[in-house]
Amino acid sequence: MNMHKYEKIWIFFGSATLLVFLTLVGISAFYMGNKPPSCAVTLDPETVREHALFKEPGLKEIGDNEYQLTIVASAFDYDVGNPEKVIEIPKGAKVHVSSTTTDVIHGFEIAGTNVNMMLEPGYISTYTNTFKNAGTYTLVCNEYCGVGHHLMSATIEVVE
């Protein structure tokens, strides 16, 4: 088995490129804290509402420009703590997002941001995000959950 000289060049540069990609995402994930949402904290999916974190969904200030945003998903609704389904977040604030589902799997995607995670029964999904750009964002469900899947949404206002 022998390789053409050009193929060796191609495989060398190709592999080097992949190595660069891995190094960049690796450093970003493990040294700068941009890991994908992987919180392995569990709860009983039947008693979500009794869990301390999910008793009162909504946005709470927990520190200097730091907030806790808690949302409970169920078919086919996001409980964000108010019937208008609007959350206002100051631009540049650090927000710890926590969510879970009371029934089937749901998606949790704030379109146009990096907040994009799966909600699975029995697990709390968390992600910390700093909203850098002001504007109106929509929280949508991006995993099929049943006949009303496309009706699940809420509004996130990032204000100056």
Place this chain on the structure above:
Amino acid sequence: MAQGVRSLSKKESRLVMSHMYVAFISLFIGATCGLLQTLERSGHFQLPAGIGYYQILTIHGVILGLVLTTFFIIGFMLSAQSKTTGGYNKTERTLGWIAFWLMVSGTIMAATMILLNEASVLYTFYAPLQAHVIFYIGLALVIIGTWIDGFVIFKRHARFRKENPGEKTPLLSYMAVITMLMWQIASLGVAISVIFQMIPWALGWTETVNVLLSRTLFWYFGHPLVYFWLLPAYMIWYAIIPKIIGGKIFSDSLARFTFILLLLFSIPVGFHHQLTEPGIDPFWKFIQVILTMIVVIPSMMTAFSMFATFEARGRELGAKGMFGWLKKMPWGDARFLAPFIGMLFFIPGGAGGIVNASNQMNQVVHNTIWVTGHFHLTVATTVMLTFFGAAYWLVPSLTGRTYTKSINKLAVTQTILWTVGMTIMSTAMHIQGLLGGPRRSAFSTYAGNEDTAAWGAYQIAQAVGGSILFLGMIVMIIIFINLAFFAPKGEEEYPIAEVSDKAIAPPKVFENWKLWTAVTLALVLFAYTIPLIDIIQSAPPGAKGFKLW
């Protein structure tokens, strides 16, 4: 009238053609559903009463992703194995028929449940959405059928080695064995999930299900599933396309080596579909991301081999300069043109795949319609155009008919329609996905905000692309029916390329199946053992079933 000459025996032709009938009926049903989906999501069309968007989406995914692909692949590989090794004996053929009927029964069971609206769970059937038990049993039967076909392919390969001691095995036969070996190891995961989790749960024997375990088992199978689609396309690229352009296989040994790498690295990578899930340690996600990058390398080697095959042939025909060889390719021959365009689409398709698998970068695109755009490039264009290109010679060669100039013209039209339709639809999907548009969703105005309203234009573009693709599908069905029943009788070649005389025999170790199986399993154990123990040990209370459609 000329006598029809088949490329395989009559009995074997009938077995292979039976798979093709199911495949092309599936194409018709599945692509029709696809058209309806794009129309519904454009916001300008409502499905007729009683039909749910998610019901036809389930049909689209199951019938195209699982049924069309599996039947075409098994049919093609059975034919290639027979053609290159000298035919099956009675036992092997009988097993082939048993497998076929198991798969057909399974398909009918699953399809009936979907049509009765008892299984609108999409082709990924994520628990705790709970379908009717017959849906799961149907899926299990399809998988078990493919296992039997796998053993037929292994058995024939082993018999060839016994009958021809010391001789190199045929390239296509070797590749078919790798493909089925990979498939069997991978589909064990989904079979375990369906048989030990879903069926007892759907029957009510168990009350709850471990959701994360079922998803992990599904994606242990789900990524190799896409390689199960791709590898047969690679078989056609490596071992058949060179013959169609009049050239030789660029390198027999490198082709085999590429397939070994694909066997080893296409399985321990399932976590790159689960990057945004809670419950899996980020360290193990990253380990599988690294393994995913390794499986890119054999595809890079394939890209080189393809270009080199074409360039070497072009230069043999007297091409000059850097690009002169391009002019020497048989562009008017759809048996070449369709797979060639498939290859071109794999460039953005593969590049998008690297993006998807890049750990936290997945958050930008996860479950957005970008992903749908991605696999409509890879499986629905790269793989499908290659299969269409193969059908143009495979079907007439099995029915003792000929691929005429007028059918070729129609086939070139088909290729153009598919290319244009898919370019429009997939580009719109990619852009809408980057803007955050979710996949697998019916038309919606969501909260009425501007960001989601901006998706509308892309959804209309998808409907335009989807309509062109529907026309392409109709043309393909016309071609298939013509080649199967009406084309003039005659002899159509089953093209199999030869290796160059200067080629060196592949190393003996390539045929050491125990070794490659052991290394594959070792990699699987490395990538999955600790996370699986973790998933089971620290599992939350199980989830009850829901029927929310």
Place this chain on the structure above:
Amino acid sequence: MGEPQKKNQAHVDEHEGIDLRGTLFGVGVVGFVIIIMWFGVWSLFLSR
């Protein structure tokens, strides 16, 4: 035109003397698409 490669004495080179400059260019394009797409989405990830 590419010079014929030197013959390896241990074994015959099956690709001896084939000019594959077009192939090198072709895979170069593949690499370019991969890099552009990856860094495009990476910059989107960083900006959001």
